Every structure is written in structure tokens, then in C-alpha cells.
Amino acid sequence: MFFKSNFSYSNSKKSYSDLLLELDSGNIKSIYFYPRKREIDVLYKNGIKEKIPILYNDQLIIEKASENNVELTINNSRKELTSANSFASVGLFLIFLIAVVLILRSTSKLASKALGFGKNKSKFVTIDDVDTRFDDVAGVPEAAEELKEVIKFLNEPKKFTDLGAKVPKGILLIGPPGTGKTLLAKAIAGESGVPFLSIAASEFVELFVGVGASRVRNLFEKAKEKSPCIIFIDEIDSIGRQRGSGIGGGNDEREQTLNQLLTELDGFVDNSGIIVIAATNRPDILDSALLRPGRFDRKIEVMLPDLDGRKKILAVHSLTKPLSKNVDLAYWATRTVGFSGADLANLMNESAIHCAREESKFICDDHIEAALDKVTLGLRTSIVSSQNMKKIVAYNEVGRAIVSAVRNGIDSVDKITILPRSGYMGGYTKINPDEDTISSGLISKKLLLTKIEIALAGRAAETIVYGKNEITQCSINDISYATNVVREMVTKYGFSIIGPISIENSSELLIGDGFVKNKSIIADNTYSKIDNEIINISKISLNNAMNIISNNRILLEKLVDILIIKETIENDIFRKISSNLIKV
Ligand code: ADP
Ligand code: MG
Numbered sequence: 001m002f003f004k005s006n007f008s009y010s011n012s013k014k015s016y017s018d019l020l021l022e023l024d025s026g027n028i029k030s031i032y033f034y035p036r037k038r039e040i041d042v043l044y045k046n047g048i049k050e051k052i053p054i055l056y057n058d059q060l061i062i063e064k065a066s067e068n069n070v071e072l073t074i075n076n077s078r079k080e081l082t083s084a085n086s087f088a089s090v091g092l093f094l095i096f097l098i099a100v101v102l103i104l105r106s107t108s109k110l111a112s113k114a115l116g117f118g119k120n121k122s123k124f125v126t127i128d129d130v131d132t133r134f135d136d137v138a139g140v141p142e143a144a145e146e147l148k149e150v151i152k153f154l155n156e157p158k159k160f161t162d163l164g165a166k167v168p169k170g171i172l173l174i175g176p177p178g179t180g181k182t183l184l185a186k187a188i189a190g191e192s193g194v195p196f197l198s199i200a201a202s203e204f205v206e207l208f209v210g211v212g213a214s215r216v217r218n219l220f221e222k223a224k225e226k227s228p229c230i231i232f233i234d235e236i237d238s239i240g241r242q243r244g245s246g247i248g249g250g251n252d253e254r255e256q257t258l259n260q261l262l263t264e265l266d267g268f269v270d271n272s273g274i275i276v277i278a279a280t281n282r283p284d285i286l287d288s289a290l291l292r293p294g295r296f297d298r299k300i301e302v303m304l305p306d307l308d309g310r311k312k313i314l315a316v317h318s319l320t321k322p323l324s325k326n327v328d329l330a331y332w333a334t335r336t337v338g339f340s341g342a343d344l345a346n347l348m349n350e351s352a353i354h355c356a357r358e359e360s361k362f363i364c365d366d367h368i369e370a371a372l373d374k375v376t377l378g379l380r381t382s383i384v385s386s387q388n389m390k391k392i393v394a395y396n397e398v399g400r401a402i403v404s405a406v407r408n409g410i411d412s413v414d415k416i417t418i419l420p421r422s423g424y425m426g427g428y429t430k431i432n433p434d435e436d437t438i439s440s441g442l443i444s445k446k447l448l449l450t451k452i453e454i455a456l457a458g459r460a461a462e463t464i465v466y467g468k469n470e471i472t473q474c475s476i477n478d479i480s481y482a483t484n485v486v487r488e489m490v491t492k493y494g495f496s497i498i499g500p501i502s503i504e505n506s507s508e509l510l511i512g513d514g515f516v517k518n519k520s521i522i523a524d525n526t527y528s529k530i531d532n533e534i535i536n537i538s539k540i541s542l543n544n545a546m547n548i549i550s551n552n553r554i555l556l557e558k559l560v561d562i563l564i565i566k567e568t569i570e571n572d573i574f575r576k577i578s579s580n581l582i583k584v
Pocket of ligand 1: 177343345
């Protein structure tokens with residue numbers, strides 16, 4: 001030990017043989033021996049200290065040292081080493097401990113982020129101060145009216161419950177993107193005077209099963225504290241999709257979340273005083289349990305605005321902008337068929353930008369024209385921009401309406417419009433379903449044939465008016481629908497000359513929302529017969545539709561002319577005009 005405190009090591013490295021020689025020559029004062037370390041500390045008489053490696057069990061050094069009377073200390077090396085070792089291991093242990101603590105901390109942060117459903121009550125926002133009013137939502141008067149009624153439910157529930165009426169629990173806003181669904185919800189928040197909780201449905205979706213469900217629970221607990229109260233769930237389709245069998249995995253979390261939502265909406269626990277409003281542009285993919293009475297049973301359609309609606313929306317969005325007196329918004333409404341509220345807001349905004357770029361004081365027609373060019377170039381194809389396109393869509397829709405009127409009676413046509421539906425080409429003819437079919441649930445061959453004829457009527461009208469080679473793909477969705485119905489007729493219901501066989505009964509594997517069918521045990525010959533039959537029925541139906549429309553050519557033109565101007569024909573007007581409908 002004394003070496004350590006008193007002396008410094010020399011720099012000159014001495015070898016083992018040097019050491020033996022020096023021992024003999026008597027230059028060495030003492031030797032400190034660490035057998036375990038396989039080295040010795042040598043202290044020379046001149047005070048220099050040296051470390052020299054030796055063999056593990058070096059007898060020679062011991063002999064030489066005792067021969068020359070050199071002081072020899074054998075180190076109790078185990079003690080020293082273990083103490084050094086333990087020092088090192090304590091250090092290592094500390095480093096390990098710190099590392100573990102750090103890792104634990106970061107993972108726990110992550111975990112609490114993922115699992116922190118207890119804490120993340122702030123995921124949904126309570127809105128107290130909203131500026132939006134119903135006046136800001138133009139062009140969707142029906143939707144606005146219905147929602148105003150909801151406010152009455154909340155403020156005076158007794159008035160309704162006294163009469164035995166149930167206050168609605170869920171209201172679903174359905175409509176194409178940008179038609180003002182979120183805006184309507186904001187207007188309710190601004191005008192209802194009751195607490196308003198808003199959440200995007202995607203907030204429920206999380207990696208871990210059960211988190212979403214607990215978030216839903218949380219949301220409703222909070223809402224219950226504040227009852228009466230409105231919960232708004234935007235884009236509900238992200239959790240409300242049709243539940244599947246779950247094969248393939250990945251659905252459990254969403255399904256649990258949805259199940260929780262279903263029970264909260266209409267389950268054992270009484271959640272009265274809470275009205276849930278949800279918005280979606282994909283009602284077709286929602287789970288049917290979500291839409292049943294007692295849950296989202298009120299569906300409010302927020303349609304694309306019509307001519308008048310567009311004028312009003314343009315007016316709303318030019319309120320804060322310096323519009324020149326010469327600008328006639330009614331004219332611009334005629335130029336913007338198929339625009340949604342958001343598109344119109346965008347148009348006015350672009351006009352203002354053009355105006356600012358030219359450093360003029362007022363927005364005038366030129367600015368709007370330039371903005372319209374810019375906006376329509378980048379817009380969806382479904383927007384009915386040109387007069388020609390409007391006409392083609394009108395022929396398609398009126399054709400369907402006429403065939404429906406001939407086959408099912410004039411009253412079957414509820415509404416004809418050339419305003420596009422979301423995700424579809426062309427306009428929309430609303431046809432009332434047949435009472436008998438709905439109540440009995442039976443589908444007759446005649447009914448299906450009629451459906452096919454109506455579906456193909458758009459193509460039929462186009463063929464008659466424009467000729468075989470000038471037809472467009474405007475009726476693409478209807479044709480695909482018709483083919484599906486024909487296929488079902490032939491392969492499922494046995495409604496064709498192939499006879500009463502069902503080709504659908506092969507073993508089916510259900511995956512998620514769709515079917516994956518195994519190939520059935522049917523001869524190739526039968527397959528080609530089926531194909532022929534499908535083609536046959538489709539062609540005959542198209543011919544029938546063309547006959548009906550040809551017979552009513554004058555009516556067709558008349559209705560198309562009106563539709564192009566008005567964009568929508570309601571049932572009463574249709575009935576008046578179609579009084580001289582020729583039934584084949
Ligand atoms: P979505 O139906 O997709 O939820 P939003 O409500 O978010 O559409 O609408 C987006 C924007 O478009 C709104 O902030 C508003 O400026 C404008 N807008 C849409 N519809 C209307 C409308 N009916 N009246 C006035 N502005 C509208
Ligand atoms: Mg929205």
C-alpha cells in the first residue's frame with residue numbers, strides 16, 4: 001500500500017529479465033506481489049516504482065527475493081481485488097439502475113400516453129363560446145329547421161315527455177363533404193344554450209383494445225354530469241363501420257368502441273338529457289345497429305345546395321367582403337351547379353384574393369370569373385359545370401323517372417334532381433319504395449325486372465336522344481346496380497330459364513365486411529349459360545326502357561328543359577306535367 005501513496009511509477013518499462021538481474025545486483029528495496037493480478041510492484045532503492053508482469057505462480061521471483069533479502073509482501077489479493085471488483089460492480093450496478101430507471105420512465109410515459117384513458121378527458125372539448133349561429137348556415141333550411149327543434153327538446157323536455165313522446169337520442173347528419181354538417185353542429189353549440197361536447201370519432205381509435213371503449217364511457221359520464229347536454233361526434237364512420245366477423249384481426253378495438261357507443265346510446269343505463277349528434281358522408285357503411293330506432297334514428301340529410309341555396313351561401317360568404325354593386329349573386333349561383341357550401345366559400349375567398357392581387361377596392365365579376373376558372377379546374381368531375389353535362393345528366397334522370405312512372409305509377413317518383421350525390425356520377429331520382437314489398441319482404445320477379453328497367457333507363461334515354469355512338473358513362477353506377485340485380489335473379493332466386501337453382505349456396509367465408517366465396521361446384525357449361533342469361537335479361541330490359549321513353553319523348557324533353565333550369569323537380573310538379581304520360 002505504501003507504494004501507492006508515496007511513489008510515482010517510472011516511465012521506463014522494465015522487463016522480467018531486467019527484474020531478475022536487478023534483484024541479484026541488490027538495487028531493489030522491496031517487492032509487492034499480486035499473484036492474482038499476475039504482476040508485481042517493484043520499489044527500487046533509488047525510489048523508483050515499477051509494475052512488472054509475471055507468471056501466475058511465479059516461484060522464481062520469491063526465491064530470488066529471499067536469496068537477496070529483498071522485502072517481499074504477498075498481497076492478500078482476494079480482498080483487494082474483490083474490493084476493486086465490488087467497486088466496479090457497484091458502479092456497473094448503478095449504471096444499470098440508472099438505465100433501467102430511464103427506460104422505465106420513457107416507456108411509462110409512452111404507456112401512459114397510450115393507456116392514459118383516465119387522464120385524457122381533455123380529448124373532447126367542451127365548447128362554451130361559439131360564434132356560429134344558424135344564420136351563418138345558408139341553403140340547407142330543412143336541416144336547420146330540424147336541428148332547431150332539437151334545441152327545443154333539450155330546453156323543454158317536459159313539453160314532449162308529458163305527451164308521451166320520447167326525446168330523440170341520436171341525430172345523424174348525412175351529406176356530401178363540405179355541405180355544412182360540422183357548421184350546423186357549431187350553430188347548435190352557439191345557439192342551444194346547453195353544454196356542448198365535441199369529439200372527432202377518430203379520437204376514439206387507439207392501438208390498444210378497450211381504450212376507445214373507455215373513452216366513450218368517459219365522454220358519456222362527463223356528459224351526464226352536465227345534462228342536459230349535446231355530444232357531437234364528427235366523422236362517425238371511422239368507428240361506426242359495419243362490424244364483421246373479425247377474421248384477419250385488427251377489428252377488435254373498433255368493435256369494442258362501437259359496442260360501447262351502442263350501449264351508451266340505448267342500453268341499460270338511462271342517458272336521458274343527452275342528445276348525440278353525429279356527422280358522416282358515408283352512411284352506407286355504418287353498422288345497422290347504430291341506425292336502429294332508439295339510437296341514430298333521426299337522419300337529417302344535408303344536401304348540396306340548390307340554386308336558391310347557392311345564392312344565399314354566396315351572400316353569407318360575401319358579407320365580410322367588399323362586393324361591387326354590379327355583382328349579381330343569383331347569376332353566379334347559376335354558374336355553380338353542384339358546388340357545395342365549402343366550394344362556394346372557397347370561390348368567394350379566391351375572388352377576394354384576385355381582387356387584392358389587382359389592388360382593386362371592390363370584388364367585381366371579373367374577379368369571380370377568374371376565381372371560378374381556378375376553382376373548377378381543380379374540382380371534382382362530378383360538378384356539373386357545363387351546360388352540355390347538365391343536359392346529359394338531366395336526360396338520364398328524367399328517363400329513370402318516366403320509366404318508374406310508367407311501371408310503378410306517377411306517385412312513385414318522389415324527386416328528380418341533377419345535383420350530384422356524393423361519390424356518384426350524375427344526378428339522383430328518388431323513387432318511393434313499394435309499400436307491399438316493404439311490408440311483406442317478398443321480392444317478385446316482376447319487381448326485379450322493373451328495377452332493372454328503371455336502372456337502365458338513363459342509358460336508354462341517352463341512346464334515344466344522342467344515338468348509339470354518342471352515349472356517355474353517366475349511368476355507370478346504375479348499370480352496375482342493374483347487373484347485380486340480374487345476377488341475383490339468375491343465380492339466387494331462380495327467376496330465369498336456367499331454372500330454380502341457387503349458385504350462391506357454396507361455402508362462404510366471411511371476412512370483415514365482405515364475402516369471399518369459395519368456388520362452387522358448378523360446370524363451366526352452366527357458367528356460360530348464366531352469363532348468356534344475364535346479358536339477355538339486361539338487353540331486353542334496356543329495350544323495354546327505350547320503348548317506354550320513345551313513347552314519351554315529348555314529355556322527356558319538357559321535363560329535361562324544366563330540370564335544367566330548376567335543377568330539382570318535386571313530386572307535385574312532376575305529377576302535374578306527367579298527366580299525359582303514355583303507358584305502353
Ligand atoms: P362538412 O359537411 O364536410 O362538415 P363543413 O361544415 O366543415 O362541411 O363546411 C366547411 C365550410 O364550408 C364551412 O366552414 C363554411 O365556411 C362553408 N359552408 C359549408 N356549408 C355551408 C352552408 N350551408 N352555409 C354557409 N357556409 C357553408
Ligand atoms: Mg365535417
